[in-house]
Amino acid sequence: MTTDDTLLEIHTNALAGMGSTPRHFGRMAAFIADDGHPDEDLSEETFRALILKGDNELVALWTRHLNNWDFALEAAWADGASPRTRARRDAAYVKLALGTDLRKVLDTVVPISEIPAPTIVTKDFHDWYTPERAAARSFYWRAYEEKLQSKGWSAASIASLDEASRAVVERLTDPEQIAARQAKGLVVGYVQSGKTANFTGVTAKAIDAGYRLVIVLGGTLNMLRAQTQRRIDMELIGQENILRGADPDDLDSLVGVDYVGDDDPDWPKFVSHGGRPSLRGAFDIERLTTRDNDYKTLATGIRALEYEKRDQTRPLHDPANLHHAAARVMVVKKNKAVLSKLVKDLKQIRSLLGELPTLIIDDESDQASLNTSNPKKWAAGSKERTAINDQISQLLGLLPRAQYVGYTATPFANVFVDPSDAHDIFPTDFLISLPRPADYMGVQDFHDLDSPVPEAERDITNSQEKAHVRGIYADTYDDDRLQEALDAFLLTGALKLYRTEHGVTDADFRHHTMLVHESLKTDDHAELALRINTMWHESGYSSSAGHERLAALYEKDFAPVSAAQAPALPTPATYGELRGYVSDARQRITSGGRPVIVVNGDSDAYFAALDLDFHGPVPVWKILVGGTKLSRGFTVEGLTVTYYRRTTHQADTLMQMGRWFGFRHGYRDLVRLYIGREEAYGRKQTADLYERFEAICRDEELFRKQLAKYSGLVDGQPRLTPAKVPPLVAQHLRTLPPSAKNKMFNAELVAVRSPGDWIEPLAYPTDREKLRHSNEAWRPVLGALDNDPSVFVHLGGDRGSFTRYAAKTAVISHSQLLNTLDSVTWGRPDLVAPHLEYLRDPGELGCATDDWVVIAPQTSDGDSAAGSILGSVPLTLVKRGRDEHGVFNRLSGVAHRQSAERIAGARALSDDDPFATQLHQPRRGAVLLYAVGNQADGSLDGLVAGGAVAPDKVIIVAAIIPATDPAAKPVPYLTFRTIDSKKDSPVIDVS
Structure with a gap:
């Protein structure tokens, strides 16, 4: 046994003897060493020299123990120092009784973990x-x-x-x-x-x-x-x-x-x-x-x-x-x-x-x-x-x-x-x-969430989207970038082979795959696989035209991205250096006579028959076409290029479809995501597929952030218990709920956070006494309206096209509007409550509105009438249809909304609408207010007597748009809680 081996054994036994608590290392080592062992071999100078020399076994030994002490959640010996901190590491050094010079060397080879x-x-x-x-x-x-x-x-x-x-x-x-x-x-x-x-x-x-x-x-x-x-x-x-x-x-x-x-x-x-x-x-x-x-x-x-x-x-x-x-x-x-x-x-x-x-x-x-x-279908007293x-x-x-x-x-x-x-x-x-x-690549590695770099200045050096994402903007075979995606798959396979021969041995290059996911229908998969197979064989990868196309893609895309994202990895300077590897990659992909495998069966026998064994002796270099069966639990090894166009309506389902997430050792820079973008599928969408992934990423990150925020102890007791977690579930995109409807029977909506979005309750009481009480709530707001109307402008789609309308206005405080809305009698209070919860919330994710402009549009058509309501200035009465349950089919006029949206910051200001532009201020919302004649009381003219309208013959309704800042960080649209069948719904004060 050499001296170094003896020392390693001494160090090993000394550290093992300490267990979970660091102790005086010098004394432990001396106790374990034989009496005849030279003292200089146990000195800190020798220890330090061995580490500087690169003694890998000694470094590995100390790395394991220092990390264990760094990470320990409970460490009575650390005098309260938190895990993974400088204070925790220093506390360990003190207990070990190590000198300053040795500490510096250990810090260099065993840095404090940032995990x-x-x-x-x-x-x-x-x-x-x-x-x-x-x-x-x-x-x-x-x-x-x-x-x-x-x-x-x-x-x-x-x-x-x-x-x-x-x-x-x-x-x-x-x-x-x-x-x-x-x-x-x-x-x-x-x-x-x-x-x-x-x-x-x-x-x-x-x-x-x-x-x-x-x-x-x-x-x-x-x-x-x-x-x-x-x-x-x-x-x-x-x-x-x-x-x-x-x-x-x-x-x-x-x-x-x-x-x-x-x-x-x-x-x-x-x-x-x-x-x-x-x-x-x-x-x-x-x-x-x-x-x-x-x-x-x-x-x-x-x-x-x-x-x-x-x-x-x-x-x-x-x-x-x-x-x-x-x-x-x-x-x-x-x-x-x-x-x-x-x-x-x-x-x-x-x-x-x-x-x-x-x-x-x-x-x-x-x-x-x-x-x-x-649960609504269960028999009484039973649980199915x-x-x-x-x-x-x-x-x-x-x-x-x-x-x-x-x-x-x-x-x-x-x-x-x-x-x-x-x-x-x-x-x-x-x-x-x-x-x-x-080293994990997740949703945030394909999006520029909260990037400080202005969008116009983003490029492959500072943008995850620019480096890895390639948008699919059309729904036609001529311009859907599928050929480019296939070319990218072949190029990345060649690059993996190139790196293998140029010294990259610690990467996982055994398998190389591409995933194509467009539909959940099996018939579509067969048609798509046939198209890809035909396209592959007609791509001319052994012809000069094919190599010219590959060279252009390499020089435009892969060479610059790899240089920016992975400068330490070997990458050919030109396509000419890569060309020989392209041929090898093509042969691997087409081995067995087919480059494409369809993965969509429902039975175990189907999967057993597939030539798709990532643990078998033959590496898998294939293009996989499928749907749901590729979207949960199934790990696609070596996945490098993804072509993805299928959308869904639940956040959890969409997230699980992200098979391009995972570990990409040695080829992170080569990963490409071809994904449906705005105007895909032949129509403009409010949020395209890529933006939907961004929304669920924000849902997920906010959930984790909130868990971390409330997970500590207060007076020795947990601040947050599992039963109080559901209110932390949020939804950034209104059209993308957290889960499928049949998994949310027990979920109750808590708040609808809607800056820049219209809140327009449509259900109002039909009972006259309730109607009178509800209208009384609006008396202070009605009394604040100016007598002289202002003129707003609705701008049409054609240049120079606009419509003017008059409106009586007031500016009221946020608290005044809240008091009014809290006093209104709603036809469906359960539907209004989540909006009111948002308006009441003063917290980080609450309503960022300080005051409100009230706009009461006035009309002068032949069917109109005007009168004072509860002592207000004369207001125009309008007609709106509603059903026998008191639910209106609409309230706010389309022509009236634009000015309100400008005031609230949801629409660009315009010189053509000067009054709205003048009224706009940061943190200011807008309210469209209407006096609707009760349809049970006949014509509008008949409702006015002596210049006034009785408060039980009119319905005061409102459409509200809270203030928004288009440049502000997106906030969750919805939050939820769980219905507890035996006690009140659990809540947590998140303010």
Whole structure:
């Protein structure tokens, strides 16, 4: 053993001996070293010199421990210093008793991590999962940690995962606890951002701690279930538990064993525990499902779910039994038949279930797991459940020690579950928002959210949109950029091959794919695939014309973007250097005779027959055409070019379709998104597909920001608990609700935030006494109107076309308008309340209006009449049609709106409309006020007597437009809360 190896062993043992608390390193090292070990080898000078020399093993060792201390949520030794701060690192250095020079060197090689902490919203919980207990039983977590290191995970990323997974496990119930208790939580990640890594880490720590049955609900197709099964088998369960004593060199003993030999080329990369865990002081894991087989009625009988107790006089959850029993793990499909078999089997061992600590992991928990039956259709006193939700509810009922943890990137539907339903999946105990991983490409990496760079000055050096997004502006075959997208796919494949041969070895270039998503209809997919296949073969990629087209695209697009976004990666200076690689890429894409694969089947047999195995021995270089089946859970490896034109009407569905989100190691600069933009589909849209993604990105980021803002403690108590989370759900785009209607039966609208948008209640009372009371509310506003009318202008579409109208006006304060609206009797107060909530809110997202211009248009046509109302100046009466329920079909006149919009800042000012321009001020809104003759009282003339109109024969109505600043940051359009069936709807004061 060399001197350096001896030192490494000393450092390793010294740091291991410290556990979760840093201690005087010099003393620990001296105690561990042999008496004859030279003192100079233990000096800080030697330590510092080894690090400066680049001793990778020593650096890795110290990186792991410093990161663990940096990330620790609880660190009594740190004197209150927060995780990931200079103060926390310095506190560790003080405890280690390291000198200034050594600290500087360690800071250089182990910088303080900038990965943010997870946001945790929680109820009070028993803190049973102490650092000491976690360290004492960590067999499977350590194996998983080593696996991640071998995959190239940085020490900081592993420490972040350690922190986030610990945050979940410590909020579960202590598996050794005498009293049975269920905890339910929700973990929110980003689309394709590593949620599986987190729940694998949670599973490792939970079974180390004592959970002995783990049920992973892994998607709605066997393809997705098998994908999850393989990941857990490879990174956690490991070779020895899969083999179960079989000899890997004896083919006869391997019958029925998946992965081994040529069955999976990555078998050598599966975790190895160095022998059966039960023979190494730990416990085995028995798989109740395999890669190829979902859960079935147990072939070996119920014995497969029986647990051997060392002490028959004690329950299974007693430590004397628990930590010697094998764990059972199953990955099951969200399928009624499969889950029914599991429920049936569990019922046969009901007596044991009360002793069995169980963990249920629900991947994509907002898909299939929710109860989407309509409560309005339930029979009185009953609760109906949809199929999968019913099976999950039965599992929770059978397993009193079961802990339920849902995982999703789109959590809005989950937080709208009734929190009082004890057998449903509302996250009553905790909600954890995972940090955005390093190197992840998400929605914000394709949009310039709140960029300080003016739009006119944005280019590929300072704009994500300019670098990665290519708009599709037409709906014709002649100008839909599909040919360009295919060219981009071929070029990026060639660039990956070029980089592989020029020293880029740490990138993931094995697979190379393009995704085309235009429709959910399978007939459309077949037609589109045929078109792409034909276009590919007619592209002339081996001809001079084809190379000229590729060269033009490379020089216009890829060369400059790569130079700006990835200057450190090798990129050809000219297309000529790339041309040879284009031929190789083309051959890979067309291998097997077809460049296109359609992915749209509904059955497992369909997916099994597809030539699309990202884990097989042959790399996948293909163009995938599909719809819904490619939009959730399915990971498209190597995705580089996306051609996307399908829209949808729910934010969570749209977000899940963003398969172009994820990790793009070594080719981030090559990613291109071709997406439908304004005037696509042959018509102008209020928000195009790209803008809709931006809106849901803002919904998501605001939700996370609000969670972080309210997740702290006040006087030692949680400021925000999971039951109070729903009011933080917001909707920036009025046409894009957070989730599908059948997932929002339990959602109640709280506020409609509408700067620059019209608020126009249409329902008013028909009862005369209520009508009189409602009109009385307007008396102060009516009394403020000027007697002399002002002239406003409506500008038409043609140059010089305009219409003048007279109106009586007043300027009133915001509080005066609020008092009036609060006193008005509305025909449908439930529809008006969310608007009033917004107008009342003085907070950051509330109404930014200080005062209001009231505009009462006056007409002079032959059917008009005028009179004083409640002592006001004479006002014109107007006719408006309404139904028997008192609901008008419209109120405000189209010609009247333009001037009001100019005053409120929602329309550009115009010299042609001078009075509106003069009245405009920042933070000023506008009100269009009308006196509508009650249709039950005959003609308008007949309503006027002695120059006055009786207050029960007229209806004062208003259309309101709050102030807006077109340059201001977009605010959410809607916010919601959950209806609690047993108590008042939960709310949180967000002011």
